[in-house]
Amino acid sequence: MQLGVCYYPEHWPRERWAQDARDMVDAGIRVVRIGEFAWSRLEPTSGQLEFAWLDDAVSVLADAGLKIVMGTPTATPPKWLVDAHPEILAVDENGAVRGYGSRRHYCFSSPVYRTLSERIVSLMAERYAQHPAIMAWQTDNEYGCHDTILSYSVAARARFPQWLAARYGSVEALNEAWGSVFWSMEVTDFTQVEAPVGTVTEPHPAIVLDYRRFCSDMVVEYNRLQVDTLRTAGVSVDIVHNFMGLFTEFDHFDVARDLDIASWDSYPLGFLERGAHDEATKGFYRQQGHPDFAGFHHDLYRAMCKGRWWVMEQQPGPVNWAISNAAPLPGMVRLWSHEAFAHGAEVVSYFRWRQAPFAQEQMHAGLLRPDGTPASAWPELLQVRDELAAMAMHDDASAQIEAPARERAPVALMFDYASIWACQIQPHAENFDALELHLSWYSALRRLGLDIDIVSPCDDVTGYPLVVLPCQVIADDALAARLCSARNSGSRIVIGARSGSRTADLRIPDQLAPGALTALTGVTVDRVDGLRPAAEPALTLTNGHRGHALRWRDMLDMQRTTASVLSRFDDGEPAILQQNSVSYLTAWLDEDSLLAVLEAECRDADIATVALPQGVRLRRRGTLCFAFNYAPESRWLPDGLMPESGRVTGNQQLPAAGVSIWRSDDLNVDTNK
Numbered sequence: 001m002q003l004g005v006c007y008y009p010e011h012w013p014r015e016r017w018a019q020d021a022r023d024m025v026d027a028g029i030r031v032v033r034i035g036e037f038a039w040s041r042l043e044p045t046s047g048q049l050e051f052a053w054l055d056d057a058v059s060v061l062a063d064a065g066l067k068i069v070m071g072t073p074t075a076t077p078p079k080w081l082v083d084a085h086p087e088i089l090a091v092d093e094n095g096a097v098r099g100y101g102s103r104r105h106y107c108f109s110s111p112v113y114r115t116l117s118e119r120i121v122s123l124m125a126e127r128y129a130q131h132p133a134i135m136a137w138q139t140d141n142e143y144g145c146h147d148t149i150l151s152y153s154v155a156a157r158a159r160f161p162q163w164l165a166a167r168y169g170s171v172e173a174l175n176e177a178w179g180s181v182f183w184s185m186e187v188t189d190f191t192q193v194e195a196p197v198g199t200v201t202e203p204h205p206a207i208v209l210d211y212r213r214f215c216s217d218m219v220v221e222y223n224r225l226q227v228d229t230l231r232t233a234g235v236s237v238d239i240v241h242n243f244m245g246l247f248t249e250f251d252h253f254d255v256a257r258d259l260d261i262a263s264w265d266s267y268p269l270g271f272l273e274r275g276a277h278d279e280a281t282k283g284f285y286r287q288q289g290h291p292d293f294a295g296f297h298h299d300l301y302r303a304m305c306k307g308r309w310w311v312m313e314q315q316p317g318p319v320n321w322a323i324s325n326a327a328p329l330p331g332m333v334r335l336w337s338h339e340a341f342a343h344g345a346e347v348v349s350y351f352r353w354r355q356a357p358f359a360q361e362q363m364h365a366g367l368l369r370p371d372g373t374p375a376s377a378w379p380e381l382l383q384v385r386d387e388l389a390a391m392a393m394h395d396d397a398s399a400q401i402e403a404p405a406r407e408r409a410p411v412a413l414m415f416d417y418a419s420i421w422a423c424q425i426q427p428h429a430e431n432f433d434a435l436e437l438h439l440s441w442y443s444a445l446r447r448l449g450l451d452i453d454i455v456s457p458c459d460d461v462t463g464y465p466l467v468v469l470p471c472q473v474i475a476d477d478a479l480a481a482r483l484c485s486a487r488n489s490g491s492r493i494v495i496g497a498r499s500g501s502r503t504a505d506l507r508i509p510d511q512l513a514p515g516a517l518t519a520l521t522g523v524t525v526d527r528v529d530g531l532r533p534a535a536e537p538a539l540t541l542t543n544g545h546r547g548h549a550l551r552w553r554d555m556l557d558m559q560r561t562t563a564s565v566l567s568r569f570d571d572g573e574p575a576i577l578q579q580n581s582v583s584y585l586t587a588w589l590d591e592d593s594l595l596a597v598l599e600a601e602c603r604d605a606d607i608a609t610v611a612l613p614q615g616v617r618l619r620r621r622g623t624l625c626f627a628f629n630y631a632p633e634s635r636w637l638p639d640g641l642m643p644e645s646g647r648v649t650g651n652q653q654l655p656a657a658g659v660s661i662w663r664s665d666d667l668n669v670d671t672n673k
Contacts, residue, residue, distance in 0.1 A: 001341045001347075003030060003381070004348065006313060006353065007032045007061075007352070007353045008038075010057075011354075017056075018060050020354075021061050024066060025064050025065055027367075028386075028388070029066070031066070032068055033312065035072075035124075039073035039081075042054065043078065044080075046080055046084065058131060058133060061133065062132075066133070067133060068131075068135065069240070070128055070137050071140075071141060072121045074140045076103045076105075077105065085112050087154065087155065089153070090106065093152060093198070095152070102146070103146075109215075110153065118226075118229050125234065129230075129234035129235045135237055135238070136260075137235055138242060138263075140226065140241065143222075144219065144244070144249045145247075149219065150212075152195050160195060160211065161191045163214045164210065167210070171190060177505040178204060180204070208425050215249075215250065223258055240260065240262070242265050243255075243264045244264060245293065246435065248421070253456050253458075260305060260308065261346070262304035264297050264300075266313065266314050266340070267315045269286075269288075269289050269319065269322065269328060272293065275436070275439075284615075285630060287329035288332055288631075290443075291616075291617050292443040293439075294339055295339065296438075298339070298345065299413075303453065303455060309345060309346070310347040311340045314350045316377035317366070317376060319364050320360070320362070325363070330376075330380075331658065331659075333380040333381070334383055334657070335628050335629075338659045338661070339626065342621050342626035342628075343621075350367055350377070353366055354366045354372060390649065391624070391648055408453060409453040410466060411452045411465070411602075412453045412455045412461045412464040412466070412468070413438070414456070414472055415455070416456065416473075416474065418473075419473035420434045422473040429552045432588075438471065441496070444594045446617050447617075448595070448602060448609040448610065449611075450607070457472065462489050463491070465490070466492050466605045467494070468598070469493070469495045473498055475499060476503075476504060476516050483520055491605075492583075494582075495514070495582065495583070497554045498552065499513075500513055500516055500521075501528075520579075520582055521579060522582075523562075523577055523586075526556055531552060537553065537570060539568065540570075541567050543596060547589060547590045547592060548590050549575075551588050552588045553569075553573070553575075553588070555586075556573075564577060565577050575587060575589075583597075583601065612638070615629055615630040615635060616629050623664065624663060625662050625663070626660070627650070629657065637654065646662040646663035650662075
């Protein structure tokens, strides 16, 4: 477990660099990311290459004993490049060019920009590929930030028919898959297909889904171009990209297949405001972030590259881009850091070293203030440094620190970008947000004290005691076969409403929903009910818990349903059914009802759970167990959870933003099992 920081030597006087490097080392920082926004300094005009300053920066950092992540600068093409090649710019849904003046001003489909990117990446790699201080390379920066995945440029519109031809092979197959006969939308040539934008009313949903897939594939191709260019130039160290939170505009699993390490940029406070939580929740966690936001993304990106992942940017103070920009509660920077390590992070890197006194991010805090003096996060950084050193001193903890956490969790949660897109294209009910639904299932499981592995629909889930699919809209026979195999090997499976309701071509399955999952679940959906806030049917669970549905429920054809009904809504409609260790939830349930359902499933799966106080979460990494208190006041851990003999840091009473760490082979606590 190593600490890192994002550093911009081009922002500061040359004479300051050596002092910065020494201070980084003294603070326990070992990894420094540089270069990802520096194209205008590396090439002020076309062909005028100026690498001497970057050579000096690399030398200064290396001489201090720091390892470097070198970023490719393609997220910020300079003005001379845009002036010479305006065709690289993206075009929005209104036909407006998304121009120069900030960042990420390019279209992934542009062949011109791909050529220009390949050139600058190659030049950098040829110069630094063999430098011993460079431990990794980062491709670009935050693909898709500022809604830059979907582009309707000339290049994108020209490439889309080619992509369709490769996918379908013939226009006859395309017309059949899409059902283009509807509204007389049949085509006789791929070039007749228009991008799904600017239509009189909603465009054909299957075309929209394929355009989402196409734009996602353009990101995959662009990232692969950079990876291949780096490798061709002699780069042999790890290659990483920094993904984002609450972002589903491209398939991250597909992009990550070409990477060695997945990383993401963790901003819990900024994203609390952007989340779908009610005002009371946002108020309670205003200075801490929601207790499951960071954990969900840690586990999501841990799923990408065989368990290897980092936090490339960790919020160290107020950000500048949220609806409101709260200052973290004292202790939260320390908590966020330990939580990332608990989920298996190899590196936690703070953004940024020093707060910029100019430009768009001057209100974004760093570890240092704009005058170079320590900011409020500094003492927390030093505390994390000392605690990591203390953990390394424990006789059986060093192995857990040196190696990423790859232990299998007791629960697998399935996450699928195409299913998210399907719900975004046809939500059918107000505020039906499939990402929010996945987060609510994850949160319910974490409230039970559980570790969770996030998996894709292509993963083998055999061997997990419990597998949950919150909203697997697109399901095929291959997925059904993998789930059947898992069930036959002893797994319990819980499938949420709307799962299996569409094919890969966004059609209703021939056998109706849940489509390929029909035999597995034993249910058949007759119709769906989009729920208004004032029309939320109540239900009673088998344990007597009273709850209600939110936003959506499936109405079943009971003549074709073979599963047993476990719980019903007050109007008599089935709420939860079960067949051969497979449960089907017909509705989006309220938070406490979902918690009760999943707790019962864990009991039946022989998974131990813990009743945690509000805001407290657990995470295990090998024999190390971590507890985190996201509440703004102190909380007590359940009796017996933290054995005194194994204590590393902290106590049974967690203060606000408190962290406790101990060694234990099991929970050693009376559970709800």
